[in-house]
Amino acid sequence: MSSALSLDQLPVREELRGKSPYGAPQLDVSVRLNTNENPYSLPEPLVRRIAERVAEAARDLNRYPDRDAVELRTELARYLTRTGGHPVAFEQVWAANGSNEVLQQLLQAFGGPGRTALGFEPSYSMHSLIARGTNTGWVSGPRREDFTVDVEAARQAIATHRPDVVFITSPNNPTGTAVDRETVLALHEAAQAVKPTMVVVDEAYVEFSRGESLLPLLAGRPHLVISRTMSKAFGAAGLRLGYFAADPAVVDAVQLVRLPYHLSAVTQATALAALEHTDTLLGYVDRLKAERDRVVTALRALGLEVTDSDANFVQFGRFEDPGGQHAVWQRLLDHGVLVRDNGVPGWLRVSTGTPEENTAFLEAVREAAGPYLDMPRGLSAAPGEDRPNEKEQLS
Template sequence: MINLPFRPQFADESPYGAPQLDVPVCLNVNENPFAPSAELIADLAKAVGEAAHTLNRYPDRDFFPLREDLSDYLAEESGVRVEPSHIWAANGSNEIMLHVLQAFAGPGRTVVSFAPTYSMYPEYARDTDSKWVVGRRAEDFTLDMDSVRDIVFSARPAVILLASPNNPTGTALPREQLLEILQFAATSGPEEGMASIVVVDEAYSEFRRDGVPSALELLAEYPNLAVTRTMSKAFGAAGLRLGYLAACQEIVDQLTIVRLPYHLSAVTQAAARAALAHRGQLRKQIAELRASRDSLADDLRRLGLDVADSDANFVLFGRFPDRHSVWQGLLDRGILIREVGPEGWLRVSVGTPAENAAFLTALKETM
């Protein structure tokens, strides 16, 4: 038998992925439950058809028209105008994160975050051979700033990963806390006088409540800040696989070094631009999902459950002595949610009104 050269850090590891099961109601991966409109589908088909005429050629590796469209969108959504050259895109925000760690972390360098948070973060660190250091959030899932400061200056990270709203808790990072982190991260990097890159993962930012700002507002003042977004959630385009980042020119330039050649296909670029052209219709969907989220949280509280305040399109709820039995009871009734986060808690994505009602009925029966 040949002894293959497996990497030791991958021993006993399993591929990432939430369960994909054929059930009537899937509320486990925070998707937008509304399918694309007929108008959007028609425009997508037209854009992809036009791109198909040049599929014998490599795609635009700098995708500047797409970056211009993303710049226009961010200006409308957050009120912040980001120069197109300060925007980077890739196949989902997962690839964006991998680019950031490839460019700034890696062997001999450290990545820091604070759990519970997105379960892929340690895998990005593992895959780039970066040291992973994780602190703990407080009982209410907020950050304890004294603990954050101690961990950051002890670990001297190249990259700090902060999800806001946080997954799986839905917790948004207060502006004053982000400001404090950015200020001390200016000198907390891997070498004396070097900064840490602070990545604010805003995958769910469009769902934030009124008055909750975007980290984009701080980009011009803090060159060590990078803000990531995705079209998978609010845009209802999880199948498109388009994530993007806004940062200073120096950060973006480093990402162009580690990207694979022609990493965004011509089809992806065309489809993303077509979807962005329909962003107006998303506002009504987002408003409906935000209202459904708040209603769902109220319904769960009326059942006597603990519910974390959420600025995302999902709700974390508990606490159950045996959360797996509750998860299984829901699955037995055709409802798939996510068994993730702190022990005793479960996460449900906001679905259509009919899906939310089916979930609540099944949960009452299970409980």
């Protein structure tokens, strides 16, 4: 039976009125490059191992899962120790249903009414949305024209607003920009100079970065948190498994707000299977990094401006004409290619796909952006692909 009520007629919280839920378009097109998913399906040996692990877990589904996910946290700690350049114990790791739930739990524990979170926008929009959902005040900090964090302006914002939580996203979404170690240290020190402040470094895309993880910065900094996900590098967006590393006291704090038995036995079993195949999955990451760099080179050769990216996506533009940004997005869609319009004026974002998907995107973007830019032709094929002679194409 359908309801006669509209959302506005319900007694929702005032700060939620007139808002829209988070989400990217899910359209049935041939090339979907709008949600930063890993385009490679899980390898068959891993699929079989997941089936085995889940079958084992299924025998005990009449019982609640391990509430503290000790085995999973132990394996995540081993992964971080091996790849992050810093020893991590399972007591320092917490896992939840996607990095979004991790961030929500952190704001439930350290934000809330009368408290404030600060982030540097444009950045991952869920930071501000989760802040609103937890009734935490939100402050948008400054970025430079090139989308890097202005340290002095950021220090001033921290001193002025005295936030309880500071978000630093590296690599940043949607720009792909990495944040260097010195910047994170400077912002952490500025935050602690005001009052004890949680500094959350969102490293959802760090496996795609040219640089190293900021994980070693945890040493001696109990108010620092490094957040991760298995959605991107592990190609497990459908799993919904996020985690963080921090001082054990931070893990204790989020357990005060987590729901009982929040990670299902099936989720834990699937994540453990994926961690057994880390080397294979990180091999796909190397492919995607090479493809990302090919896309950057090709877009710049076509005359487009591209933000340097350390992620599995690329921000490109710059479309100066009023409405040009959305017009190019629509023209790409008309060519069967879906990219993301994040609302950053003059820019669009494209996820890195398979070589074939990336080539289809580059061919489509030449046609879609042609009216806005003077671009050469014939520069978009992947290495080894058959293509017309470039000199002939450019003549």
